[in-house]
Amino acid sequence: MSGDRAIEPADEHMVDAAEAGHSDTVAQPHTADEGGQMIAAEAAAARASTQENPLGKPGRRFDRRSPFMIGMAGAAGVAVTFGAIQAVLAVSQVLVLITIALFLAIGLEPAVTWLVRPWFPRWAAVTAVSVVSVVALGLFAGFLAAAIPPLVTQGGALVHNAPGYVNHLSQRYPLIGTLNTRFHLQDRLQQGLGSDPAGLIGGVLGAGRLVFSIVSETVIVAVLTCYFMADFPQVRAYFYRLFPRSRRPRAILIGDEIFVKVGGYILGNLVISLITAVLTFVWLSIFEVPYPLLLAVLVAILDLLPVVGSSVAGIIVALVALTVSLPIAVATVSFFIVLRLVEDYLLVPRIIGRTVQVPAIVTVVSVLLGGALLGIVGALLAIPVAAALLLIIRETVLPSLDER
Template structure:
């Protein structure tokens, strides 16, 4: 009996070790093929987000191909309209930023640095002196030369980088169309590989992960658009030349909790101080982001996002940063899907744990007083109780 139990434990350990090795090998391959996998991951996310609308059109009586064409055309139209509206606007804002850089430099050197020096007692202006910087460059010429060599080597490879970026841009719409068309086929083939004994549990977890993450991404994307427009229009209304650019950046960064409004607030305050130098416009910037945060907290996020992903903002920030550190841009794309699936698995593990004997323990023994045990015919042996069979007859 003991030998059989020991062999079972060894077999269980070997199976777990095999799964761990498979997971490590998969992570290593993803890390190696990150640049190649990026367009496939983006297209898969777009296909997954568009598949519910395709299924809805199918249920309305349209064919799968026609439904895919309609959804794909809608996505392409929205993207084209966004580019047509945003690109000229962003181009003008970037040109304004380039023209304003000398003013920001002067403000930083003549206002911000003296203010910081006065309160921190640190000699910060020395590090910003051009003569001092040239002297440091001359002293560390070898290091600068090595850096220049590295930069030139990167620039010499930039042609391939540009070609790869263009190839990815071309691949994404093509791959998105095929993911939209064959998404149900991919799901069925993946389900056919699951062991039959585990199919109900895996199907339940997959549905929960899909509903949670799909609702979160759709809602969060809408929140990003609304807040970006709100911040941009608000900052433009109070007179900031870079208001639209700051608002759009703040809206996009809203995907990471607290990073969007914090960065937008900092950039907006600096822009107001450089452009106007008074506290009236700074108060306007604070009002814009304050109103935006109230609307997001009490209306946008509860209505559009809710608590669908079930992750704390700190966990979301950690997932995005950890994914970017481990796998670059691909890791940032995969961070939230992986975090959502991990959260569903942790909830399932918690559910199983609370139903296990390890959590509940053994069934509590029935404690019967000695007098009542004697009257009922229960024989007390040590700390246990035992019925001699006569208690029921006497009752």
């Protein structure tokens, strides 16, 4: 005798109803062997499914004020916050590259927008700007390929001759001789620049890894910048849709103003740095100051740093010019003072304009904080970020505080 029980008419009706609530693509075949409780539940599911609510009406909400729910919410908040912090720390380097690419895309956006016409679509404008950028990058790479050997030669010569320069200056200028006698500058330079084969090999390997890292990160930033430029209208629209509809127009006005400030500052800063580097190279070549190309590249890099960059570059170049003669060193200091005045009162207003207006104390503090957080990248982005924060505070925070 079979162990299966006979299905009563009432059971047959329940099985038919359960089959109506049982998915055709899950756990087939559907039989009465699943158990009476399961059959009854699926029959109730079939009755709950209606045309208005195919998956049934939502049940009663959980009591969010119960101790259990409060404890679970608190524990989940702590876990999510900790996980988010760990995730940000794990991908911090990638986030820096994405930020750089986004800032570059914002900086190139005025050029793309200027090229867009009814007969010249955005993809063509992005392609044109990308091609120009790639050509400029290629020219810069060619310049570096031609300049790296002299840079290495001049840098090695500068390092090799540094103790001799200190001795020469000590004999020529009593003040430097006193400092050398008191602090043993020449001996410390010789110890610091002493040849260590193991250290030399490690330095070469480290330089190779550094070059590979710079090249790979440059390629990543270039690709991301092209994507950001191509999809900038969509990125901008999605960003503004994060704001409530009632606040969205105000967010658009403030956000577009921030984009203008960031783009104008980045491109203007790069152009001004290039101009100062060329003028420095011409000056040093005229007066036959040693290592003109190396010092010009150093000035270009340091001039990107706001407030203190050009001053530090001028001090370094003046010290090298001091090895030629005191009058040339004084003339070099005067040159950098004039160059700083030209940069502040002629180049910056004409190239960057008044798009970025940040008080001096905020500039210094933001550069220090940005440099401490993200190094050179943080120092370069500190002023546009500070300008954006000041704009947001002036337009949103201060008016609400004044109304209280």
